[in-house]
Amino acid sequence: MADPGRRRDRPETSHPVDRMIHEPARYLIMATLYVVDSADFLFLERQTGLTKGNLSSHLSKLESAGYLRIKKEFVDKKPHTMLSLTKEGRKAFEAYRGEMKRMLNSLPG
């Protein structure tokens, strides 16, 4: 319960790194889409090595973040899912890479 007399730690100073992209599986997805511009689910599955389940849920997250577009259609009576980065997604990806490079280079070695 609240004890007004006690000192608190200050809240954590928010870290600049974009966690959405920092997650390696999602970085892989975004990096792939960044270069190919658009790809389907199965291509991404092979390229990233992710399982269908995890790929699916990461894609949904990237979509909620506004970083990617999911387009579902039927091809040969089978579901077919096409993915591509949004403009915002491309920008975020570039920003992430820039920050990471700065960070990694801000140390001798």
Added chain:
Amino acid sequence: MADPGRRRDRPETSHPVDRMIHEPARYLIMATLYVVDSADFLFLERQTGLTKGNLSSHLSKLESAGYLRIKKEFVDKKPHTMLSLTKEGRKAFEAYRGEMKRMLNSLPG
């Protein structure tokens, strides 16, 4: 319930990135200790901007991973905690930075 007839996804191919270091708070801690060689708790608190609570738990994790040594002593009748990377921790940190740089540079831009 096991259903032997059903196809399973293959297990996720393990990702090369060291999650222990990938976590930004821990990267910060390790980067600091990498350059100063040894520091106390309060110095790290100021340098990293982490709260005592989170700093404490990240330090414990780094210790369990074998990446850092925690030396507790009393100075002026007060607890004093000295931290430093182990040889293994330094190597892991260097390896992480190398892999990250490769990854970030393996894309045009």
Added chain:
DNA sequence: GTAAACAAGTTTGTATCGCAAACCATATTG
């Protein structure tokens, strides 16, 4: 024609994580 297998994903279960808040032990100060 119907049972079994396949295809392309989605949903669920769960252990772990990262963070903030609460707590603790000792020391000092009013």
Added chain:
DNA sequence: CAATATGGTTTGCGATACAAACTTGTTTAC
């Protein structure tokens, strides 16, 4: 002695990442 400070550790909990299970429809075997 009660309150406050110091230097941390522990607890509570919502969010996460992954694997396993499920779903919806299609094709193949018999």
